[in-house]
Amino acid sequence: MRKHRICVLGGTGFIGRHLISRLARQGHRLRVLTRRRERHRELLVMPTLELVESNIHRVSELSARFKGCDAVINLVGALNDGPAGSESLEAVHAQLPGKVVEACQFNGIRRYLHMSALNADPEGPSQYLRTKGVGENQVHAAARDGMAVTSFRPSVVFGHDDSFFNRFAGLLALSPVLPLACPETRFAPVYVGDVADAIMLALDDRATYDQRYDLCGPHTYTLRELVAYTAKSMGAVRLVVGLGDGASRLQARAMEWVPGKPFTRDNYLSMQVDSVCRSDGLAALGIEPTSVDAVMPAHLQARSRAVWLNGLRTLAGRG
């Protein structure tokens, strides 16, 4: 296997951490760009990893950071526009990929792997899906200029450190009743390790050049089923109340005012389309998909036990 020097954008996030630890284990040399190096110092235990603070939205800075790399992986993404003064979805999903391609071309880097999202489409129902679609199309247009581009389009991604199951587990721990927006939207959760493997396998495989891979897990669930599954795995008896369309929209409007924007009108719009695959990207790459059952129940049980023990410690005055 060829050892690469890879520049990774978004390598500090949920999917990124799984990917970079696998890449480092295979002996690739990694340069991970981040907005705040101090926040991710624990990554420096990986001996072949360089963590570099950068403003990746400036082409000149990207061009300087890519020097000496022979492949670039871009995992940067956000669910919503950031707070005032920070980058918008348009900047992060639609404009950044073009800048990354430009900086690759400046450095003569041909290999570029791009993280998009299932249902990304310039005509999609939400700003998230539209900006993802524009960025994805833009990087594939660069294939005409000799770039070897592969993009990945996962459904919701799960793992012990995800923000999907863990967020619902947190909400379910707070209250016996959970009002749930868009309860009938369907998802095919895909395991973070399988997503990381897909990117690793594609890296040196010429058959993946200029291809787009939809990535889904082996089973499809409604959101209501996933939340009920989370409660059951936690050993909690909870009432999940599915909201109708009007109430779902109202909930999104209200939750936009909650710090961290746990649910927004744009998220509601993204959920107007099912997050299920039309083609099987994992199978095309020869990856056997991991089920939710194989990973999440044990984690969710351990998580709720830890929350319970912490509660007891606090009650005993040792918290």
Ligand SMILES: NC(=O)c1ccc[n+]([C@@H]2O[C@H](COP(=O)([O-])OP(=O)(O)OC[C@H]3O[C@@H](n4cnc5c(N)ncnc54)[C@H](OP(=O)(O)O)[C@@H]3O)[C@@H](O)[C@H]2O)c1
């Ligand atoms: N998780 C899922 O279920 C899922 C599903 C489909 C698609 N995706 C896509 O997969 C990618 C990775 O997802 P994830 O769950 O790992 O995300 P994540 O944990 O939120 O990580 C996002 C990464 O992007 C960087 N980032 C975010 N906003 C940025 C900004 N304004 N400027 C520069 N860097 C920024 C962060 O880097 P620093 O903070 O270090 O700068 C971080 O490393 C994203 O493109 C996402 O849209 C994820």
